Structure formats: structure tokens, C-alpha cells
Amino acid sequence: MDTPLIIQTISLKKFYGAGETQVIALAGIDLEIHQGELVAVMGPSGSGKSTLLNILACLDQPSEGHYYLNGTDVSSLNRTELAFIRSSKLGMVFQSYNLLPRLTALENVMLPLFYRRENRLSPAQNRERAIAALDIVGLSGRTHHYPNQLSGGQQQRVAIARALINNPVLILADEPTGNLDSHASAEIMELFQQLHEQGRTILIVTHEHEVADQTERILTLRDGALVSDHSNGKSRKSERPSSQPAVEVPHELS
Amino acid sequence: MNFLEIFKESWRSLKANKLRSLLTTLGVIIGVAAVIVMIAISAGTEATIAESIYSLGSNLVFISSSFSRVGPNQGPQPQQGGLVYDDVAAIREKVKGVTGATVDQQASVTVRYNSTTLDGVTLIGTTPDYPTVRGLEVASGRYFNETELERAQKVAVLGKTIAQNLFGESDPIGQSIMVNKTRLTVIGVMAEKGLVGGTDFDQLIYTPIKVVFQKFTPSQFARFMGDRVRQITVSVDPKANLDDVVQQINLLLATRHGVTLDSPDFSIRTQADIVKAREETTQTFRNLLIWVASVSLIVGGIGIMNIMLVSVSERTREIGLRQALGATPWDIHLQFLTEALMLSLVGGVIGMLAGIGGSFLFGKLSEMRTVIVPSAIGLAFGSAALVGIFFGFLPARRAAMLDPIVALRHE
Ligand SMILES: Nc1ncnc2c1ncn2[C@@H]1O[C@H](COP(=O)(O)OP(=O)(O)OP(=O)(O)O)[C@@H](O)[C@H]1O
Ligand SMILES: [Mg+2]
Numbered sequence: 016m017d018t019p020l021i022i023q024t025i026s027l028k029k030f031y032g033a034g035e036t037q038v039i040a041l042a043g044i045d046l047e048i049h050q051g052e053l054v055a056v057m058g059p060s061g062s063g064k065s066t067l068l069n070i071l072a073c074l075d076q077p078s079e080g081h082y083y084l085n086g087t088d089v090s091s092l093n094r095t096e097l098a099f100i101r102s103s104k105l106g107m108v109f110q111s112y113n114l115l116p117r118l119t120a121l122e123n124v125m126l127p128l129f130y131r132r133e134n135r136l137s138p139a140q141n142r143e144r145a146i147a148a149l150d151i152v153g154l155s156g157r158t159h160h161y162p163n164q165l166s167g168g169q170q171q172r173v174a175i176a177r178a179l180i181n182n183p184v185l186i187l188a189d190e191p192t193g194n195l196d197s198h199a200s201a202e203i204m205e206l207f208q209q210l211h212e213q214g215r216t217i218l219i220v221t222h223e224h225e226v227a228d229q230t231e232r233i234l235t236l237r238d239g240a241l242v243s244d245h246s247n248g249k250s251r252k253s254e255r256p257s258s259q260p261a262v263e264v265p266h267e268l269s
Numbered sequence: 270m271n272f273l274e275i276f277k278e279s280w281r282s283l284k285a286n287k288l289r290s291l292l293t294t295l296g297v298i299i300g301v302a303a304v305i306v307m308i309a310i311s312a313g314t315e316a317t318i319a320e321s322i323y324s325l326g327s328n329l330v331f332i333s334s335s336f337s338r339v340g341p342n343q344g345p346q347p348q349q350g351g352l353v354y355d356d357v358a359a360i361r362e363k364v365k366g367v368t369g370a371t372v373d374q375q376a377s378v379t380v381r382y383n384s385t386t387l388d389g390v391t392l393i394g395t396t397p398d399y400p401t402v403r404g405l406e407v408a409s410g411r412y413f414n415e416t417e418l419e420r421a422q423k424v425a426v427l428g429k430t431i432a433q434n435l436f437g438e439s440d441p442i443g444q445s446i447m448v449n450k451t452r453l454t455v456i457g458v459m460a461e462k463g464l465v466g467g468t469d470f471d472q473l474i475y476t477p478i479k480v481v482f483q484k485f486t487p488s489q490f491a492r493f494m495g496d497r498v499r500q501i502t503v504s505v506d507p508k509a510n511l512d513d514v515v516q517q518i519n520l521l522l523a524t525r526h527g528v529t530l531d532s533p534d535f536s537i538r539t540q541a542d543i544v545k546a547r548e549e550t551t552q553t554f555r556n557l558l559i560w561v562a563s564v565s566l567i568v569g570g571i572g573i574m575n576i577m578l579v580s581v582s583e584r585t586r587e588i589g590l591r592q593a594l595g596a597t598p599w600d601i602h603l604q605f606l607t608e609a610l611m612l613s614l615v616g617g618v619i620g621m622l623a624g625i626g627g628s629f630l631f632g633k634l635s636e637m638r639t640v641i642v643p644s645a646i647g648l649a650f651g652s653a654a655l656v657g658i659f660f661g662f663l664p665a666r667r668a669a670m671l672d673p674i675v676a677l678r679h680e
Contacts (some may be wrong), residue, residue, distance in 0.1 A: 032670075034441040041569065043351055069674050072593070073672050074592075074593060074673045074677075075674055094597070095597045095598060098592065098595055098596060098598070098600075099595070100598070101311065101592075101594070101595045102594070102595025102596075103595070107593050107594070111589075113586065113590045113677070114588060115590070117282070117285050118281075125598070126594055127592070127594040127595055129274050129278070129593035129596075130594060130596045130597075130600060131595070177594070181595070198571060218452070
């Protein structure tokens with residue numbers, strides 16, 4: 016494998032509660048994702064997809080196990096250190112967009128720049144960067160629109176521009192098309208494809224097969240365990256390691 | 270996040286709720302304005318007190334007979350000891366640093382000139398240096414001199430109003446007036462002085478004190494007291510050490526009266542002592558007002574805390590999002606603290622303007638005088654800032670401690 020590892024988890028576990036009522040949200044996940052991969056995470060409701068994503072997004076800490084992000088063990092960092100990691104390495108996309116209504120599209124995109132620690136840029140450079148990010152998602156004409164003046168698909172594209180602004184090593188999206196109709200979903204997936212082609216590493220949690228089908232690798236979770244790691248064949252860069260077992264077909268989900 | 274950005278962010282979110290922000294700051298506005306107005310009123314009162322005391326003449330020492338050894342329910346008994354007229358001359362001659370010493374003995378009299386009669390006029394028997402000590406000036410004619418005093422010559426110097434009432438436009442100098450049953454010759458008219466410390470100096474008639482001793486002792490009791498005097502007023506050279514002069518007078522009078530300084534038959538007060546005593550009576554009232562003002566500042570602070578808590582819970586999702594985008598707990602804390610601080614500072618600025626305007630208006634519209642004290646403005650503004658930081662801390666901490674996952678899931 017010549018592309019570097021972005022994500023490596025070693026028997027990652029997450030428990031909620033204790034004793035009788037303990038919920039095992041993640042039952043030991045071993046996962047490796049390399050640079051440039053576009054990965055979908057599927058599984059029934061309650062299978063632990065969001066839990067996994069939150070840990071990968073450094074919003075949460077595993078109960079057990081290790082998580083190496085871009086080579087650093089982030090499993091035991093404190094809240095402030097995790098915030099630094101989120102700021103410098105990660106881009107997040109949410110199902111409900113999470114744009115601040117009183118900020119324009121441009122200001123929303125610039126928000127993560129406020130929290131940057133290193134290589135801070137001048138306000139003019141920040142603006143330039145945000146305009147460039149909006150240009151990538153095809154919204155350079157909407158910079159001064161407020162979220163309520165944009166369609167759902169456009170809002171999600173602003174959110175993706177925001178995720179791109181700090182040039183993250185990993186983009187994480189939790190059901191990014193969950194609130195969108197099929198047309199807007201297709202557009203968003205088009206955008207992710209495009210970013211993937213530019214070499215970005217993207218992990219998308221989704222319920223929809225149409226979405227998952229557009230990725231090159233599909234992980235399936237059930238009861239907190241990784242039950243399938245399926246190469247989609249649709250990969251545009253077929254650099255997938257052949258040693259990776261494709262155990263189960265994910266389409267069995269009803 | 271740098272401070273300018275935090276400031277911009279905070280300003281933006283306050284602007285998003287303009288009316289609410291303004292109402293929230295009302296408590297602080299009232300508190301700050303109240304502190305400034307209260308201090309302006311009490312400073313005005315103090316200035317009025319000091320002015321009325323200092324306008325009697327500057328650098329004065331007042332010596333009074335004390336009646337401390339009088340038994341209960343017996344009234345001011347004629348007693349041994351106390352100040353006597355000769356003490357005045359002794360102080361003038363023997364105490365270094367004294368520029369003048371005077372005494373006044375008053376009598377209420379009826380004055381007549383031709384067909385004009387004035388009742389209840391205050392006749393004041395003094396010494397020639399009275400105008401110097403009390404800062405009075407002679408407008409026309411002259412004041413009486415040492416010889417006239419010693420010989421108890423029947424001369425009078427009129428206050429401005431008295432002169433006008435008796436003589437109108439004509440020149441009073443050289444005319445005779447009937448004071449009770451005694452005829453006095455007018456030798457001078459004083460310049461206008463007005464009302465000072467409760468006495469209208471323009472309504473007085475000045476005459477040598479020995480004339481008063483001989484002709485105007487109003488009662489048997491006073492006659493019995495002979496040349497005892499109620500109060501001696503001493504003016505001190507501004508270059509002299511006041512404490513030293515007071516000590517010299519103490520020793521001189523104690524020796525003359527044959528008393529010890531532990532139980533003297535007189536008491537000495539400087540103008541500063543009197544100002545202080547008068548101010549002490551207003552102090553309690555002023556402290557109460559400042560307390561009320563501070564309480565309203567605290568109430569304002571609680572208002573800010575309340576609205577900030579509401580704001581934190583309303584914006585839980587936003588906080589979660591900011592954390593997800595890389596904000597540290599400290600970033601969040603700082604942002605909410607800045608918002609609280611801004612609320613209180615905006616209140617502080619408005620309150621400051623209201624306080625200055627209010628003090629000014631109050632001074633115009635009421636009898637009371639107000640003096641705007643710059644340090645009070647600083648104090649009020651500083652307390653507003655402290656209130657913002659203090660009461661903003663809890664909401665800011667609550668915001669910073671939010672778990673990003675829980676916050677993001679919040680509806
Ligand atoms: N804060 C929590 N406290 C207790 N249990 C939790 C908590 N968060 C998640 N769980 C449990 O962990 C399990 C995994 O939840 P998770 O949200 O990861 O599922 P999911 O796969 O994202 O489901 P969905 O498709 O409905 O979003 C569930 O059984 C859930 O009840
Ligand atoms: Mg989920």
C-alpha cells in the first residue's frame with residue numbers, strides 16, 4: 016500500500032451506561048482507510064454508525080481501543096487538544112446542514128477559519144479562500160445570500176465548502192443527503208465524487224443505497240460490529256488493497 | 270480566534286436580538302446612572318456645605334464657650350469660666366500666626382430713621398478686624414476703629430439692605446438712626462455679601478462690641494454674664510501651621526482660665542472640622558443611596574446572567590457546531606463572556622450618558638446642587654464591566670462545558 020493511512024482504528028469500543036443497562040454501541044472496530052478513499056458506512060438504525068463517525072470526527076472518545084488519525088493517536092486527548100485536531104485535520108458535513116442563519120453563505124464558510132491555530136491568514140486572504148471554496152461547490156454567485164435564501168441542496172453545498180475551507184485530511188459526513196430529494200442528493204454525491212477525484216479522503220454515513228453505490232467502498236455495521244467491508248468496483252482509482260476481504264453483500268439490508 | 274473577531278461575533282449575536290439586548294441592559298443602565306447621579310448629588314451637597322463655611326472668610330478657627338459642666342434641666346446657667354472679651358486681645362497679641370481675632374455679640378433691635386421703622390433687626394457688636402476675618406468689604410464710608418471701640422462710641426455701619434430700606438437713594442453717612450433707645454451715627458455701608466451659612470450679612474448693623482455690652486444686653490441674664498462672649502473667631506495666616514496655632518490658643522486660654530486641657534471651658538474647631546461634622550450628617554444618607562444604586566447594578570447583572578443563560582440554551586446547536594468546527598472550550602467561554610461584557614458595557618455607556626444628563630437636569634430643576642465627579646463615572650463604568658464579567662461567567666462556563674455531540678443533537 017503506497018498511499019498513507021488516514022484512519023486506523025484498533026478494536027475501537029464504545030459503551031454507554033454501566034452494568035445491566037450497558038449499551039455496547041461499538042463492539043471493537045478495526046478499520047483502515049487510506050488517503051484518497053471515498054467510503055460509505057451503512058447499517059440499520061442503532062447499529063453504531065453515528066457513534067463511529069463521532070469518534071472518527073474527534074467529537075467523542077472511544078471507551079476502549081485506539082484511533083490513529085493521520086498517524087497520531089487521538090484516543091486519549093483532552094477536549095482542547097481534540098478541538099485543535101478538528102480544526103486542523105477534519106471537515107464535517109451534517110444531515111441538517113447546520114449553517115448559522117444570521118451569517119451569509121460566505122461568512123458561514125469562513126467560520127472554521129476563526130478557530131484556526133496555525134498559519135492564520137489575513138482577513139482578505141480568508142475571504143479569498145472562502146470564495147474559492149464556494150467556487151468549488153458551484154456557489155460563487157451566492158456568497159451574500161443567507162441560508163434561508165438558499166435551497167436545501169445549496170445549503171448543503173455551502174456546508175461542504177465550509178468543510179473544505181481548512182483543507183482537511185479527512186471529510187466526514189453523517190447522512191449528508193438525508194434531508195434532500197433525489198435530485199439534490201445526486202448533485203451532492205456528484206460533488207463528493209469530484210472531491211474524491213481531487214484526492215480527498217471522504218467518509219459518508221448513509222441509509223441510501225443510491226448514495227452508497229456512488230462510493231468505492233462500503234462498510235456495513237450491525238450491532239456495533241463491522242460486518243462487511245465491500246469494495247464497490249466503481250472505484251475510479253482502483254488502488255484498493257486486494258488483501259481486504261469483501262465478506263458480505265451490503266444489499267441484504269431491508 | 271483573536272479579540273477583534275470575538276468582538277465582532279459577539280456584537281453580531283447581540284444585534285440579532287436588539288430589543289432583548291437593550292431590555293437586558295436596562296438594569297445596568299439604571300444602576301450606572303443611579304451611581305453617577307447619587308454621587309453628583311452628594312458631591313454637590315458637600316460643595317455647598319464647604320462653600321458656605323469657607324465663604325465666611327478663609328483659614329478660620331472658631332473658639333466657643335463650652336457649657337459642658339451645666340447640670341441637667343438647668344439650662345445654660347451663668348457659670349464661672351468660658352470665654353471673655355479680653356481673650357480676644359490676648360489671642361491677637363500672644364498667638365503667633367494669627368492675623369486677626371474677632372468676636373460678635375448680637376442683639377435683636379428696632380431701628381428708626383425719620384418715619385421708617387424696622388423691627389427685629391440684628392445688631393452685631395464686633396471688633397474692627399471683623400471685616401478682615403470674615404471677608405467683608407466696606408462699600409462707602411468706613412468701618413469703626415480701635416479708638417471708637419475702646420471708647421464705646423455710638424457709631425454704626427449698615428448692611429446694604431438695611432441702608433437701602435432706611436435711606437433709599439440718599440446718602441446715609443453722617444446720619445443718625447435710633448436703635449431701640451440709643452442714637453447711633455452711621456459712618457459706613459458694607460458691600461453686598463448676601464446669605465452665607467444662614468445669615469444675611471446685608472441685613473446686619475455693625476457696631477463696636479462695647480456699645481452692645483453697655484446698651485443692648487438684651488436680658489438680665491446677659492447683663493449678669495458681663496463681658497463674656499459666646500464665640501471668638503480667629504483668622505490664621507495661610508503660611509502658619511494650623512495645628513500649631515490651635516495648640517497655642519489651647520494653652521493660652523487654658524492658662525488664662527485656669528483650667529486643664531482635659532476639661533476645658535471652651536472648644537476650638539477649624540473650618541475643616543465644621544465641614545467634616547456637617548458632611549458626616551449627610552454621609553449616612555449618601556451611603557444608603559449608593560447602596561441602593563449598587564443593588565440595582567447587581568440586579569442588572571442578574572438580568573444579564575439570566576438572558577445569557579437563555580441565550581446559551583437557545584444557541585446550544587450553534588455551540589455544538591462551533592465546537593465541531595474547531596472551537597475549544599475556552600473559545601466558547603470567551604465568546605459568551607464577551608457577549609455578557611458587551612451587554613454590560615453598552616449598558617454602562619448608556620447609563621453613563623443618562624447619569625451625566627440626569628445629574629445636570631437634577632441640578633437645574635431642583636434646589637439641590639449637583640457636581641459631576643469624573644472618578645464616579647469611572648467607578649460606575651468599572652463596576653458595570655465587573656458585573657458583566659462576574660455574571661457572565663456562569664453562562665459562559667455552561668456553554669463551554671457542553672458536550673459537542675449532545676449540543677449538535679439539540680433541537
Ligand atoms: N448518548 C447515548 N447514551 C446511550 N446510548 C446511546 C447514546 N448514543 C447512542 N446510543 C446507543 O448506541 C447505539 C448506536 O447509536 P447510533 O446513533 O450510533 O446509531 P446509528 O447507526 O447512527 O443509527 P441511525 O441510523 O438511526 O442514525 C444505539 O443503540 C443507541 O441507542
Ligand atoms: Mg445516526
